[in-house]
Amino acid sequence: MNVLIIGTGGREHAIASKILQSPLVENVYCAPGNPGMTRDGVKIVDIKETDHQGLIEFAKKASITWSFVGPEIPLLNGIVDDFKKAELKIFGPTKAAALIEGSKSFAKELMERCQIPTAESKTFTSYLEAKRYIEEKGTPIVIKADGLAAGKGVVVAMTKAEALQAASDMLEKHRFGQSGHQIVVEEFLEGEEFSLLAFVDGEAVYPMEISQDHKRAYDGDQGPNTGGMGAYSPVPHISEAIIEAGIEKVIKPAAKGMSEIGRPFIGVLYAGLIATSDGPKVIEFNARFGDPETQVILPRLKSDLAQVITDLLDHKPVHLIWEETGYRLGVVVAAEGYPNQYLTAMDLPDFPEEEATVYYAGVQEEKGILKGSGGRIYLVESYGETIEEAREKIYNVLESKDTKGTFYRKDIGMKAINVFSKNH
Numbered sequence: 450m451n452v453l454i455i456g457t458g459g460r461e462h463a464i465a466s467k468i469l470q471s472p473l474v475e476n477v478y479c480a481p482g483n484p485g486m487t488r489d490g491v492k493i494v495d496i497k498e499t500d501h502q503g504l505i506e507f508a509k510k511a512s513i514t515w516s517f518v519g520p521e522i523p524l525l526n527g528i529v530d531d532f533k534k535a536e537l538k539i540f541g542p543t544k545a546a547a548l549i550e551g552s553k554s555f556a557k558e559l560m561e562r563c564q565i566p567t568a569e570s571k572t573f574t575s576y577l578e579a580k581r582y583i584e585e586k587g588t589p590i591v592i593k594a595d596g597l598a599a600g601k602g603v604v605v606a607m608t609k610a611e612a613l614q615a616a617s618d619m620l621e622k623h624r625f626g627q628s629g630h631q632i633v634v635e636e637f638l639e640g641e642e643f644s645l646l647a648f649v650d651g652e653a654v655y656p657m658e659i660s661q662d663h664k665r666a667y668d669g670d671q672g673p674n675t676g677g678m679g680a681y682s683p684v685p686h687i688s689e690a691i692i693e694a695g696i697e698k699v700i701k702p703a704a705k706g707m708s709e710i711g712r713p714f715i716g717v718l719y720a721g722l723i724a725t726s727d728g729p730k731v732i733e734f735n736a737r738f739g740d741p742e743t744q745v746i747l748p749r750l751k752s753d754l755a756q757v758i759t760d761l762l763d764h765k766p767v768h769l770i771w772e773e774t775g776y777r778l779g780v781v782v783a784a785e786g787y788p789n790q791y792l793t794a795m796d797l798p799d800f801p802e803e804e805a806t807v808y809y810a811g812v813q814e815e816k817g818i819l820k821g822s823g824g825r826i827y828l829v830e831s832y833g834e835t836i837e838e839a840r841e842k843i844y845n846v847l848e849s850k851d852t853k854g855t856f857y858r859k860d861i862g863m864k865a866i867n868v869f870s871k872n873h
């Protein structure tokens with residue numbers, strides 16, 4: 450079969466690579482993809498992820514068996530609805546179901562309806578009303594733009610001044626445009642953060658192994674929020690009981706609730722959770738795979754991903770088999786300056802296949818040489834029996850390279866090591 454992946458980044462590279470391993474698959478295309486992917490045999494197609502008509506025409510011309518959507522923007526633009534109208538198979542939620550990610554207030558209403566544990570919150574469009582609520586609740590408190598903001602529309606405010614500033618930036622100064630015309634003001638949750646993803650087919654859910662992202666730009670969780678600077682899977686200090694609670698009290702009721710309200714969810718459902726002393730609570734839902742979580746989750750998957758997606762599209766039950774031991778860890782290499790204005794066009798080092806697995810994101814190719822072109826440029830992924838071993842492999846490789854014009858966090862996975870050594 451021929452498969453089309455929609456999207457450009459490291460997440461899509463990891464999905465495409467996994468699907469290419471399947472004996473069922475002849476060609477994997479990625480639109481628009483990036484030139485780094487071609488090193489693994491992915492065929493890139495120069496059609497933007499927002500060009501639904503162009504993608505539909507390509508899918509027909511290239512005899513694509515089914516397509517898979519990586520990022521949230523095409524989902525929220527209704528790409529799944531458009532492909533279905535054209536009688537093409539595609540894996541991902543409809544526009545109506547993707548709203549679980551597209552609107553934080555919608556997600557909050559769903560959680561209330563289904564009694565899914567989450568931070569206490571209230572939605573506002575008026576600055577004065579938000580201000581009153583912030584003053585009543587005190588700090589720390591979390592201010593979130595209602596719509597999509599690429600992980601940057603969330604302010605965890607430690608002081609009242611910061612909280613009011615964030616609310617005013619969004620509601621009065623329109624810093625996030627339409628996304629911030631409505632805000633959610635939310636209770637600050639304390640605890641370890643982790644990502645629980647599941648393949649969902651209506652009310653049937655198939656959980657994946659959990660992972661932990663590193664959202665801040667710099668070591669020690671300092672600096673601005675980013676799309677994610679590194680991840681590892683599984684997360685040893687999150688207990689089975691917490692994961693089970695995440696599946697039973699979050700993922701399953703969310704899937705059931707979406708069906709009940711006439712927005713059945715088919716695709717990957719991502720719950721961002723905080724393990725509080727009261728059990729796991731939701732801080733966000735996404736309607737897709739996470740980036741960089743995917744780059745450490747999918748290498749652990751031993752099942753044939755092309756078969757899994759084929760079965761899900763036929764509404765057949767699937768059985769996921771995972772690596773039984775060890776850890777997968779991934780470190781993002783980003784352009785100097787990211788997540789603000791960043792450098793581009795720096796030469797990137799070569800990574801021979803036997804040295805490391807690399808998933809490319811913001812890259813361009815000039816005369817056969819890869820150069821940086823985006824904020825997050827690539828991720829180096831590795832397996833270790835322990836997190837220390839996986840870390841060592843990656844950092845040894847990275848330190849041996851010329852990484853001029855880029856930076857990466859040196860502490861990916863350290864939280865697990867620190868918590869573990871504290872408890873033993």
Ligand code: AMP
Nearest residue numbers: 568591600603635636637638664732733
């Ligand atoms: P989000 O874009 O919703 O994932 O939020 C970005 C980051 O803000 C998260 O990764 C958390 O670290 C933090 N955050 C979001 N909501 C809360 C909350 N209610 N309590 C504490 N931290 C939060």
Ligand code: GLY
Nearest residue numbers: 662677739740741
């Ligand atoms: N890594 C966080 C996300 O994909 O939303």
